[in-house]
Structure formats: C-alpha cells, structure tokens
Amino acid sequence: MAKKLLMGNEAIAFGAMRAGVSVVTGYPGTPSTEVLETVAKHNDGSIYVEWSVNEKVALEVAAGAAYTGARTMVTMKQVGLNVASDPLMSLNYIGVKGGMVIVVADDPGPISSQTEQDTRHFGKFAKLAVFDPSTPEEAYTMIADAFDYSEKYGAPVLFRPTTRVCHSCASVEMLDNIPKKELEGFVKDSRWVIFPKLTYTKHIKIENNLKEMSDDFSGYEGNVLTGSGRKGIATGGVSHSYVCEVLKNTSAEHKLLKVSTIPFPQKLALSFLQGLDEVLVVEELDPVIENELISLCGLHSLKIKIKGKLTGHIKNAGENTVESVSGPIREFLGEGFGETSAHSKQADTLESKQLLSTQLEQPLPAQLEQTPPTLPVRPPVLCAGCPHRASFFAVKEATKGMNAVYSGDIGCYTLGNAMPLDMVDTCLCMGAGITIAQGLHRVEPDRINFAFVGDSTFFHTGISGIINAVYNQTDIIVVILDNSTTAMTGNQPHPGLGQTMMGNISDKISIYDVVSALNVSMIVRANPFDLKAAKEAVNAVVDKKGVRVILYEAPCIAVSKGSGRYLVDNDKCTGCKVCINKLGCPAIEMQDGKAKINPTLCTGCSICEAVCRIGAIRGENL
Amino acid sequence: MMNCMIAGVGGQGTVLASKLIAAAAMRKGFDVRTTETIGMAQRGGCVVSHVRIGSNISSPLIPLGSADAIIAFEPAEAVRVMPYLKEAGVLILMDTAVKPVASSLTGDSYRTSDMIDYLKEHVERLVVINGQQLLTRCGNAKTLNVALLGTAIESGIFPFGNKELEEAIKELLPQRFLEINLTSFEIGRDMYNGN
Numbered sequence A: 001m002a003k004k005l006l007m008g009n010e011a012i013a014f015g016a017m018r019a020g021v022s023v024v025t026g027y028p029g030t031p032s033t034e035v036l037e038t039v040a041k042h043n044d045g046s047i048y049v050e051w052s053v054n055e056k057v058a059l060e061v062a063a064g065a066a067y068t069g070a071r072t073m074v075t076m077k078q079v080g081l082n083v084a085s086d087p088l089m090s091l092n093y094i095g096v097k098g099g100m101v102i103v104v105a106d107d108p109g110p111i112s113s114q115t116e117q118d119t120r121h122f123g124k125f126a127k128l129a130v131f132d133p134s135t136p137e138e139a140y141t142m143i144a145d146a147f148d149y150s151e152k153y154g155a156p157v158l159f160r161p162t163t164r165v166c167h168s169c170a171s172v173e174m175l176d177n178i179p180k181k182e183l184e185g186f187v188k189d190s191r192w193v194i195f196p197k198l199t200y201t202k203h204i205k206i207e208n209n210l211k212e213m214s215d216d217f218s219g220y221e222g223n224v225l226t227g228s229g230r231k232g233i234a235t236g237g238v239s240h241s242y243v244c245e246v247l248k249n250t251s252a253e254h255k256l257l258k259v260s261t262i263p264f265p266q267k268l269a270l271s272f273l274q275g276l277d278e279v280l281v282v283e284e285l286d287p288v289i290e291n292e293l294i295s296l297c298g299l300h301s302l303k304i305k306i307k308g309k310l311t312g313h314i315k316n317a318g319e320n321t322v323e324s325v326s327g328p329i330r331e332f333l334g335e336g337f338g339e340t341s342a343h344s345k346q347a348d349t350l351e352s353k354q355l356l357s358t359q360l361e362q363p364l365p366a367q368l369e370q371t372p373p374t375l376p377v378r379p380p381v382l383c384a385g386c387p388h389r390a391s392f393f394a395v396k397e398a399t400k401g402m403n404a405v406y407s408g409d410i411g412c413y414t415l416g417n418a419m420p421l422d423m424v425d426t427c428l429c430m431g432a433g434i435t436i437a438q439g440l441h442r443v444e445p446d447r448i449n450f451a452f453v454g455d456s457t458f459f460h461t462g463i464s465g466i467i468n469a470v471y472n473q474t475d476i477i478v479v480i481l482d483n484s485t486t487a488m489t490g491n492q493p494h495p496g497l498g499q500t501m502m503g504n505i506s507d508k509i510s511i512y513d514v515v516s517a518l519n520v521s522m523i524v525r526a527n528p529f530d531l532k533a534a535k536e537a538v539n540a541v542v543d544k545k546g547v548r549v550i551l552y553e554a555p556c557i558a559v560s561k562g563s564g565r566y567l568v569d570n571d572k573c574t575g576c577k578v579c580i581n582k583l584g585c586p587a588i589e590m591q592d593g594k595a596k597i598n599p600t601l602c603t604g605c606s607i608c609e610a611v612c613r614i615g616a617i618r619g620e621n622l
Numbered sequence B: 001m002m003n004c005m006i007a008g009v010g011g012q013g014t015v016l017a018s019k020l021i022a023a024a025a026m027r028k029g030f031d032v033r034t035t036e037t038i039g040m041a042q043r044g045g046c047v048v049s050h051v052r053i054g055s056n057i058s059s060p061l062i063p064l065g066s067a068d069a070i071i072a073f074e075p076a077e078a079v080r081v082m083p084y085l086k087e088a089g090v091l092i093l094m095d096t097a098v099k100p101v102a103s104s105l106t107g108d109s110y111r112t113s114d115m116i117d118y119l120k121e122h123v124e125r126l127v128v129i130n131g132q133q134l135l136t137r138c139g140n141a142k143t144l145n146v147a148l149l150g151t152a153i154e155s156g157i158f159p160f161g162n163k164e165l166e167e168a169i170k171e172l173l174p175q176r177f178l179e180i181n182l183t184s185f186e187i188g189r190d191m192y193n194g195n
C-alpha cells in the first residue's frame, strides 16, 4: 500500500486503528494529544473515543472496556500516568481480556512538561511490558504488536514514545487492517474482583510472565543485535536514530544493540555482551538499559565495563541530539572516523545544552569566527487578547499593597508568572494550586491566598481541592479562569462545553452550579475584559472568610473571533510605556518613542484602553 | 539528501510550512523526516522545524552545520539557528522583527539591522524578503508562511518543483483558506523574482 506522511502520534493512532482498537480514552497532554485526536478525526463511527476528565478515569474506562475482550487504548503524557497510577498498579493483578495499550508520552528536555520522569520505570514498578518505539514508522507497526502481547499475557502494556517520536513526521508504509476478533463480552467471574488472596496467586503469575516475556522479547523484531567486535553500543528509543547518524561515519568495528522493550530481553543482551570488553549505553531520561546490563553482568559474572549515564559518559538530563552523543561515541570507538570538516568539528564542541538554546532562551556562544549580536530572550507569553491577562491584571490591581500569595496551576495561565503580570507564585501539578494555597494558609493565616485554576483543570482535579477547602474550613479565594477550552494542548473540549469526541452534544456541566453546590461561602462571576467589574469581583470577596470563588468567563482567542482592533493615537501617546509595563500584551511595542499596536496581533480585547490614563488608546471604529 | 530548517516565533505557522515541504517532497517520491516544536513555545517562544528529505536518514534532528537551507521568519531567530547552516547554505529571511515582550519591557530591544548585517557577513547566499511589503501584498499575516515557501521554491533550494508544492498546499489546507494561500504563494514567488 501507499506511503503516507505521518506524525508519530498519527502513526500510533493509525496503527491502533489498523489493529482493531474499539475504545480510545485519554486526557490531553503534550506530547501525546494528537494520538486520540487522530483516531477521532478518522473514526468511521465504529470506535468509541472520549476525552475523559482525567487520566485515572481514562484508564479505568478503557480497562472496563477491555474486560469484555475489546481492544482499548488510553493516551496521556508522562505526568498523567502519575494521576492514573492507582488503577495501573492493580490492573496488572486483575488483568484484561482484550488487548489494552496505555500510551504514555515522555518528554525529554523537557520541552513542555514539569518533570523528566521515565515511564519505563513505571513499567518495571507495575511489572508491565513497555514498548519504546524509535521512529514513527516503527510506532505504526509496534502498536499492533503491543496489542498482541497484551492479549497473549492477559495484561495491559505500556507504549512509551518520546517527544521526538511523537512530533516527528516520517513517510510511513500503510498496511492492511488486521482482522478483528469476535467479541466474547464480559463474563462474570471472581477473577474481576481483587482480594488479597487473589493478589497473591496473581503475583506469582506476574513474576512468571515477566520471565517468559523477557525470553519472548529476545526474539522480538524491535530488539536488534548487529555487528561484531570487542566494543558494543546499546541504545533505544529515538537515541537509536542519533547513534545511527553518528555510526554512518565510522569504519570502526562495533556491535550495536537496540532495545525497545521491558522486560529487558536478557538472552539477546547476553549474546550482545559475549566477547565484549566494554559497552557504551546511549539512552534518554534514566539509565534503564544501562542498569539492566550492569545487573546482567553481575548475574553472569561478566567482566565488562559498562559506560553511560552512571559513569558520566552520557549526560543525565535533557534530550539527546546527534551532537550530544557524537562526542561520547567517537571517544568510545576511538578510531575509524574520517576527518571531519572544520565546520562540523566546531559543531561537535558545542555542548548539547547550548544547542538546545534554539528552544531555550540563552544566546548561542560564538562559534563562527565572529561573535553574533546578542540575541533576545524569547520566553513563551500569553497571546495578545488572552482573557487570562485581563483576569490576572484585575486581581493584581485590586490586591495592590495586600499581603497576598497567588498559587497557579497547569495550563496557558501558568504563563501569568512572567513579567509584567508576575501573578503565579507557585505551580506544582494539575489541580495543586487550590490545595497548595490551603497549605500555605494553614501556616500563615494572615496572608490572603489566591488560587488560579483553569476550566479543564477544574474538572480534572480541581473540584476535590475545593471540596477539601470547604470541608476543612479554609479561608482561600479560588479564581476560576473559564476560557471555554483546554487551551494549552490545542483546544480540546471538556465537560463544561458539552461537545464530545463522538461529535455529540451532551448536557453542559455548569462550573457555576457545581461550585454553588459545594457550599462555598461566596461566588461571583465577571467578564475579565470588563476591568471594572472584574476588580469589583475581587473587592467583594477579598476581606471575607471561607472559600470564596471568583469565576472569570471569557473565551480563549483561539476559539473565539476577536472583537475588532485597537489603535494608539500617535499625537496623544506620551510614550510613558504604562500599557506595556502593566500588561505585556505582545501586540503592543514601542516604536520611535510611542506605543504602537500591531494590527495583525490585536484582537480588540480593550484592556489596554482601560490602562492608558490619557486616553490615547481607542477602538478602531470608535 | 536535503536538510531544511525553519525558524521563527510561535504563532507564525512554521509547523504548517514544514508539513507542506515534507508533503511536496513525498509527492516527488522522496522519503522525509521532520520534527517540530509543539507545546508551550508555541505561545510566542522560539520554534524550529527540521525537515530532512532523502533516503537513509536516521535522525529527525538536523545535525549542526548540515542544513542546506534555512527559512527564517524572523531576523533574530535566523541568527539563533545559524550554527546549523552548511558553509555554502542558503538562508531565506523575512526581515520583520518580532520584538519579544521581555525586551519591550526592559527596553534593551535588539536592532534588526545588527542581525541582518551579521547574516550578510556570514551567509553566502542570503535572500532577504521585505516582510512589510510581503504582508501588505498578501493582506493576511496568516498566509505569510505559504508566501515564504513561494520565495523558497524560486530560490531553487528544494529537490521538487512548484507543482508538487502547490499540490501539497491543495492537499493540506482547508478549502476555505485555499485561494488566499495560493495567491500568497504566487506573491512570494514574485517577490523572489523582484516583482
């Protein structure tokens, strides 16, 4: 069949559809989001797809579906698995009937995450198999293997791509669909009810399975041993592609082991180790393959030097690149690399971290003959016209001079921490703004504690924090920033909107009604772009007691049409920069001593008009 | 083998530009590998796409010093990715500066001319497109990515032709934005040829 240009996440989705997946659940999170979206987009109606309210819920829904014999897939980012770890741990003891694949995307770098955790550990901890694809092409076929293994061992399996697999595109050879099996349905049986006694017998089975899987995986096509010699390189995931890129330029003899699975394919690894003096392990995140090789050498009394992250040969944080692995590989193999051009030699000396400054903020060092001009730092910012800017600004103005702490949460609004808003003092994980604020307030009751939470995060894990605050009588102010979407991950719907991934409209769940039902002491709602009303909302609650809620409602600019444009009257503008210094809207910049609004960015949100004291800013058509 | 990098600021449409290049290359029968910056940086941060065309490519990331061409949507971002350019590589630059909020605040904004002078000195083949003029002619900032691809194709950097790229645009863009994008594509081509 034909080749198709697919992003890794699309390849996973098409691979799963090819393998006959019939239920797909998940919660959005970079870099995993497009997997579920792709299934929904290409669904002929035979697959059930949902954005669940959080990852724990998603995993449980998919598990229930897999009890019937259906093939199911769950998608999330690495930190989502922390939320879903409770059902994950027990589910292995219960097992599944239909193949169940839990896609968990890791994010080395990290490029868009709060941790650099390695999901392969979760596999080992939960005693589950993990598949680790190295390219979109491999992901496309490997996901079908993952379903097969899940059914063969009656247990869910983890599928762990990383950002550079998820968000890379490649030409993928599309294959014919795999015929679906007949569905047996849920059959009542004591095996579905977890009890200590059952757990003990299952634990024995799990341990046996792990041994069997390790043997099985020694013959798995994703685990590959090539080459010969006394030096060996072991790698896996996207690092395999960087290693191959470097090895293209060498004539030095070496063995190469690519590992794509947990349990570790011990037999294959033993034949790799046979006759080697030393090994270099190249992998991202944690030294998982490295530790497996070390323990194998110990078990078999092999005297082989294993080099990698633990010995400082490979960096232990951030993502790998061709450059970051090229130096260690050249040093390890020692010979057989042709003379390199002056340019690429210079390139080699560059620390990979500095290389990353294409994504980070610091300028690159001089590495062409002349120092380049100092480069601007360019951290991400809230969009021009973002309602969060207005909300943060209103709270900031209304609480000026007060002894307040502002807890933030996960979403676009984390960017409210940047100057000039500077309104996010804490950010930990999904839903934690509300609860961290409670902890802070317990110890320092004289301070005013604000907690900002987005609409999607409110449904994810925010509600339980509010219940806790009400139950335990904590004095906090929860500010719900309802922008009618899950913005950071690219505008997914949530329970407050009523749209589902099956194209239906369900009843909208009103955040206002939910919060009212929770017995909070006060609840006020306002449009944040109406600065006066937005500030009054704060004034109304700030000196009261109990759990007070401000609900700011205005849609994200990505899901709404702007309401016109604003202009600066050049004659009136004194160049005081107040608008810039207070709001930091990316549409406003200084030009020849006057503020100027970029008409292609401005959405007409109007808050700069309210900020300009001399009235130099006005709507275009006014 | 051909390596092309696209550098810009989140929101400028670099991801679509790289998809179009990849799709056009595939139409010509090449294999491709790309990688993108997706996530938080898309809110006005630095974004870079790597597009690699040809067989036997392992890494989705272009190694330093090996980009045959860079298409930069912003002068400072062009300078930032310069270490990727081959010695004889081509750099296509749209010269409109996007001033980061941070530098508007501190006031130590960079001078666009410093960036361009530096590039002129270090790039053998530098194609500078007047961004203001391009925007005026296209009339819509959202189509500048496609316009720049028009400029790029005229500069002869791609191993495929106008036809493949146009087909890719038709394949990937939604119907309602097609016409305006095809017009911008033509304008971008004209701008290269000095019209």
Ligand code: SF4
Residues within 6 Å of the ligand: A381, A382, A383, A385, A386, A387, A388, A412, A413, A483, A487, A488, A556, A557, A558, B043
């Ligand atoms: S995408 Fe929406 S919520 Fe996110 S910064 Fe932009 S306007 Fe704000």
Ligand code: SF4
Residues within 6 Å of the ligand: A384, A385, A386, A565, A566, A583, A585, A586, A587, A588, A597, A601, A602, A603, A604, A605, A606, A607, A608, A609
């Ligand atoms: S109205 Fe003012 S604050 Fe709002 S988007 Fe336009 S320039 Fe920015």
